[in-house]
Amino acid sequence: MTDDDLTTGRPECGEDVAAYALGALDATEAVAFERHLESCAACRDELLAFRHVVHALPMSAPEHSASPELRRRVLRAVADEPRRTAAGAPAAHRRSRLQRRLMPRPAAALATVAAGAVLAVVVVAVVLLSSSSPPATRVNDAQVTGHGTAQLRVTGGHGELTLQRFSPPPAGEIYEVWLKRGTAPPSPTTALFSVTADGTGDVVVPGNLRGVSLVMVTPEPAGGTRVPTHPAVLSASLT
């Protein structure tokens, strides 16, 4: 019997630590393990130690140099896209233009995930769009149940979520954007994202939002899921 067994009475709990640290638990297991962590000091300690190891793993990758062309692409994009100031000038349409010009292939898909961010909390934003939505950008403050703030910007049926000061998501999880239409269950999108260390994130909502009544973002396990496994902690309505 291990220390974990003595602490929790669950002989399998220690076995989940490594998989969790590697982001390799599925959604249900991750939720259960996080609940277990709250009461198991041994697992918390072991997880902390394993995280240091996991953070070192990228160093084992064979070393390659980034090409001069990649450097030019990134720096040119940065030069073309002055970063948002503290005042928070919107960058959604600027990014779309850049995405089309600079990131053709897989990056075009990646771009929908949006800039920014790594780590956070669940975000839910409500969007009610009528067929007469004006082309101008509408900005809606989101209701947040956790830390941080969020806004939903909608331009011509396309939306972008802007998150600030959100807590990091649980280890091994990622945020997933969902669209809800009427009374139908939320449908998953291809937008999987995180927030930066300071809790900032800009996420382009895939597709056209006409007919969509709710845009949700929930923390999900690393591959995303077909059904939300966490409750929403933020919502923003256009009405």
Place this chain on the structure above:
Amino acid sequence: MALVQDGDAQAFEVVFDRHADAAFSLAYRMCGRRNAAEDVVQEAFLSLWRSGARYDRTRGSVRSWVLSVVRNRAIDLFRREVVHNSRDVSDDGLAERVASAADTADEVQRRADAAQVRSALEDLPTDQRQVIELAYFGGFTHSQIADVLELPAGTVKGRMRLGLGKLRVALGDPSGAML
């Protein structure tokens, strides 16, 4: 980093130059294709720039922060591609191996650390290294790995734990010996 936080493009350029190789190496290791790896790196750095990312040193090094974004972007790409094939790393001759650019003390130390991590990983029993690499670099869950390797899920998780425990010891945490 403070200058980057203030939107200083030149400071961002310094950060890019300092971490681009590591970022590309990780992306290339995960994607196995140069084009995909470059897209991942570009998206990662642009996301850091656009979001006005403010680095929090209490949460680790800048490099760890950058690499975590790169890994997330790569996994995002996997999700989109649906098909999880052709992700074995094969040197297609296009990606230049980093030559001998160890011209700073930091770089020398970094290379020594990298060699230590690489060695520790290589020293693991194959079955333990395999599941760790599939999870971290492949973005697979333990149950997906179990399916592929035709093993019980508990066996996969057990190998992960044993492997990380050994790495913990090899990389300098003696308490890992208790695992």
